[in-house]
Amino acid sequence: MSTVTVMLAGVGGQGTILAADVLAKVAAASGFDVKLSEVHGMAQRGGSVTSVVRFGDEVHSPIAHPGSVDHLVAFEITEAGRQLHFVKPDGRLMVNARFIQPMPVLLGTMPAPTGLEAILDDERAIFLDAEELACEIGSIKSANIVLLGALSTGLEFEVEAWRDVIAARVPAKTVEDNMRAFELGRQACEKGECAL
Amino acid sequence: MVSGTLLSGNEAVARGAWEAGVKVGVGYPGTPSTETLESFVKLPDVYAEWAPNEKVALEVAAGASLGGVRVLVTMKHVGLNVAADPLFTLAYTGVGGGLVILVADDPGMHSSQNEQDSRNYARFAKVALVEPSDSGEALEFTKQAFELSERFDIPVIVRSTTRVSHSKGLVETGDTITPAALGEYVSDPSKWVMMPAMARRRRVDLDDRLSALVDFAETTSLNRVEMRDSSIGIVTSGVSYQYVREAMPEASVFKLGMGFPLPVKRLTEFASSVGRLVVVEEADPYLESSLRSMGLEVSELYIPRTGELSSAAIGAAFGLSAPQLREAIDDLPPRPPLMCPGCPHRGAYHALRKINAIVTGDIGCYTLGALPPMSSMDSCVCMGASIGMAHGLEIARSDSNMKRPVVAVIGDSTFAHSGMAGLVDIAYNGGASTVAILDNRITAMTGHQGNPLNGQTLMGTKSRELNIEALCSALGIDRVRTVDPHDLAASVQALREETAHDGLSVIVFKAPCALLLKEKELPFSVNDEMCNACGLCIGLGCPAISKTSTGKAEIDVTICVGCSQCVQVCRYDAIEATGPACDIGGV
Numbered sequence: 160m161s162t163v164t165v166m167l168a169g170v171g172g173q174g175t176i177l178a179a180d181v182l183a184k185v186a187a188a189s190g191f192d193v194k195l196s197e198v199h200g201m202a203q204r205g206g207s208v209t210s211v212v213r214f215g216d217e218v219h220s221p222i223a224h225p226g227s228v229d230h231l232v233a234f235e236i237t238e239a240g241r242q243l244h245f246v247k248p249d250g251r252l253m254v255n256a257r258f259i260q261p262m263p264v265l266l267g268t269m270p271a272p273t274g275l276e277a278i279l280d281d282e283r284a285i286f287l288d289a290e291e292l293a294c295e296i297g298s299i300k301s302a303n304i305v306l307l308g309a310l311s312t313g314l315e316f317e318v319e320a321w322r323d324v325i326a327a328r329v330p331a332k333t334v335e336d337n338m339r340a341f342e343l344g345r346q347a348c349e350k351g352e353c354a355l
Numbered sequence: 356m357v358s359g360t361l362l363s364g365n366e367a368v369a370r371g372a373w374e375a376g377v378k379v380g381v382g383y384p385g386t387p388s389t390e391t392l393e394s395f396v397k398l399p400d401v402y403a404e405w406a407p408n409e410k411v412a413l414e415v416a417a418g419a420s421l422g423g424v425r426v427l428v429t430m431k432h433v434g435l436n437v438a439a440d441p442l443f444t445l446a447y448t449g450v451g452g453g454l455v456i457l458v459a460d461d462p463g464m465h466s467s468q469n470e471q472d473s474r475n476y477a478r479f480a481k482v483a484l485v486e487p488s489d490s491g492e493a494l495e496f497t498k499q500a501f502e503l504s505e506r507f508d509i510p511v512i513v514r515s516t517t518r519v520s521h522s523k524g525l526v527e528t529g530d531t532i533t534p535a536a537l538g539e540y541v542s543d544p545s546k547w548v549m550m551p552a553m554a555r556r557r558r559v560d561l562d563d564r565l566s567a568l569v570d571f572a573e574t575t576s577l578n579r580v581e582m583r584d585s586s587i588g589i590v591t592s593g594v595s596y597q598y599v600r601e602a603m604p605e606a607s608v609f610k611l612g613m614g615f616p617l618p619v620k621r622l623t624e625f626a627s628s629v630g631r632l633v634v635v636e637e638a639d640p641y642l643e644s645s646l647r648s649m650g651l652e653v654s655e656l657y658i659p660r661t662g663e664l665s666s667a668a669i670g671a672a673f674g675l676s677a678p679q680l681r682e683a684i685d686d687l688p689p690r691p692p693l694m695c696p697g698c699p700h701r702g703a704y705h706a707l708r709k710i711n712a713i714v715t716g717d718i719g720c721y722t723l724g725a726l727p728p729m730s731s732m733d734s735c736v737c738m739g740a741s742i743g744m745a746h747g748l749e750i751a752r753s754d755s756n757m758k759r760p761v762v763a764v765i766g767d768s769t770f771a772h773s774g775m776a777g778l779v780d781i782a783y784n785g786g787a788s789t790v791a792i793l794d795n796r797i798t799a800m801t802g803h804q805g806n807p808l809n810g811q812t813l814m815g816t817k818s819r820e821l822n823i824e825a826l827c828s829a830l831g832i833d834r835v836r837t838v839d840p841h842d843l844a845a846s847v848q849a850l851r852e853e854t855a856h857d858g859l860s861v862i863v864f865k866a867p868c869a870l871l872l873k874e875k876e877l878p879f880s881v882n883d884e885m886c887n888a889c890g891l892c893i894g895l896g897c898p899a900i901s902k903t904s905t906g907k908a909e910i911d912v913t914i915c916v917g918c919s920q921c922v923q924v925c926r927y928d929a930i931e932a933t934g935p936a937c938d939i940g941g942v
């Protein structure tokens with residue numbers, strides 16, 4: 160299989176790193192070569208963060224470049240806009256409909272981005288509200304797993320592989336919640352809300 | 356079917372060292388190298404420690420090597436500047452037990468103050484260097500590095516970069532070996548006491564060892580020729596190899612796993628077997644200039660010399676058509692990294708801003724005080740520089756009427772790393788600076804490592820806490836005071852008084868990193884009716900506080916840790932305590 164590139168983009172603290180780790184392990188458990196890259200460092204919260212997972216028969220570069228991403232999962236709408244040009248013209252673009260004010264907006268030195276939703280809509284983005292779905296099961300921290308559930312409908316891994324890796328990777332007492340979060344994300348897509 | 360364990364490059368280096376029988380690891384944290392020692396210490400039957408700085412780390416390792424055991428040292432690229440002094444002479448002494456130094460470079464400066472290319476150090480210091488291109492090689496090359504170090508009696512650098520250290524890939528792991536029992540310790544001053552007479556002999560011997568290494572480089576499988584289409588031959592190394600394979604899958608490649616010394620004969624042979632010889636490398640034109648000085652004809656290729664490479668950049672250099680792109684959205688507000696909600700540094704900076712201080716800064720989370728809204732830092736150069744620079748600035752400006760006070764700002768880990776000598780200098784030479792030590796009880800920026808000030812060791816034991824007050828008093832500094840930076844009024848007062856005092860004083864701003872708080876205070880929220888939309892709390896730059904459409908403040912109770920700094924700046928009593936986050940359902 161030729162290499163598939165997935166990018167997870169969000170704001171520090173949103174759980175992109177754990178989500179990327181789960182995806183990479185699912186790809187490995189499914190028999191693929193896989194590479195995952197992320198940049199740590201600087202402050203723990205509030206910065207833009209991206210993780211890239213690439214899998215296939217043989218993966219060389221661990222990173223993505225503009226026009227190379229097959230699936231972008233944006234955990235926040237400004238970050239979707241920031242990474243848009245990384246997504247292939249026929250790539251899949253999934254956006255968590257949440258806006259986290261960047262500091263320059265907070266301080267009033269830059270306006271909040273306007274019209275982002277319309278632009279992303281034109282780019283055939285699939286919108287989702289992962290926090291709302293996660294709140295349905297009373298666990299807002301599982302929003303990242305909701306998004307993985309949604310992503311999973313576009314990838315060819317067995318559902319069981321996802322469930323096994325998630326169960327092994329999240330804190331033991333949150334396994335139940337995260338299983339439901341994953342299912343909610345899948346259902347949101349299967350209901351047609353995530354159709355391309 | 357591909358198999359193996361998913362490991363980062365750093366984890367793979369640690370694993371490789373362990374598989375090579377290494378029982379001792381020492382380093383100083385620094386992105387992107389930090390996780391190496393952190394994962395090494397989790398392996399069975401090892402001892403590892405954080406040293407206060409990289410020079411000490413390498414010296415501890417040199418002692419362990421003298422004692423006959425294999426030892427791993429870890430640091431980031433700028434750490435090697437600090438450790439350069441022992442490194443250059445350890446090339447002369449050589450090793451007892453294998454001595455391998457992981458050095459992680461950061462092209463693109465994801466979290467560094469410069470992007471120096473450590474391959475130059477190998478040539479400069481005359482030590483061997485291997486350069487893995489992914490996690491699998493990181494494990495394998497590290498193992499081999501220990502063999503090389505002992506066989507050729509030389510320290511070996513494993514040079515990594517951010518994309519090798521922080522990328523994960525599938526790795527075949529193996530078991531560890533049991534080192535042979537140590538014999539009786541035997542003194543060997545001709546090898547280890549580098550006075551001129553001995554050093555001169557070791558200098559000649561070093562050249563012999565290096566030429567034996569060149570012979571080795573000619574045959575080792577660390578270097579590999581992949582002949583495909585012979586019209587283009589690409590010489591490359593490290594992660595650049597991966598980009599080359601992706602961008603130019605048909606090209607012939609000379610992959611150098613050993614960056615120093617280079618195999619002249621094999622490279623010359625490769626050059627003559629391909630039509631056009633080019634070099635693809637990240638950072639400095641290290642290989643390119645080496646090949647040119649071997650007399651090889653390297654064809655020009657435009658490869659960016661700054662920042663990181665990518666397969667796209669290499670494709671562009673070879674004139675391949677660029678991928679089709681969606682239109683980028685340019686004018687989005689950036690997200691610079693921020694001090695966390697409840698960060699004690701915010702209180703210290705609030706006070707520094709209040710007294711309009713000129714801040715000679717240093718490196719750590721508190722460097723973020725340079726960014727809006729605090730915008731309160733005048734310099735940041737290298738670890739420890741804040742204190743010497745404050746002194747120098749005051750010397751330069753002693754005659755002029757300096758209206759703003761100068762304050763050196765330095766973190767706890769950084770103070771132990773290289774701040775102390777600066778303080779000794781001011782005390783010795785009678786300077787009058789004000790030094791603020793931002794003691795958040797941890798090395799926060801690199802992900803929470805212990806340090807001499809909090810006394811947490813890497814082995815998980817509690818040791819001594821360095822007592823700053825006692826240290827200062829031993830240096831003859833009588834004005835030392837400790838303040839809670841969350842107490843804004845007290846912080847401002849301390850800074851006012853100490854900067855007004857004509858003499859050296861030290862203020863320790865002491866409060867734990869917000870991420871260390873196990874029991875969080877209840878979050879605060881804004882009473883909308885009382886809020887006057889003045890923006891004072893917003894001006895603290897706390898990520899938990901945002902502005903609503905009416906201009907009033909709003910607190911995200913899910914991330915507020917109840918530090919109360921905003922309560923103290925509010926003039927309208929509009930910020931009040933609330934219940935736990937879940938009860939009020941903040942999303």
Ligand SMILES: Cc1ncc(C[n+]2csc(CCOP(=O)(O)OP(=O)(O)O)c2C)c(N)n1
Nearest residue numbers: 385718719720721766767768769798799800
């Ligand atoms: C020579 C050198 N070694 C390591 C680093 C990486 N580094 C940057 S800041 C820092 C430590 C910061 O800790 P501290 O001074 O306690 O400040 P905090 O981040 O906790 O606020 C380290 C290790 C560096 N920049 N330079």
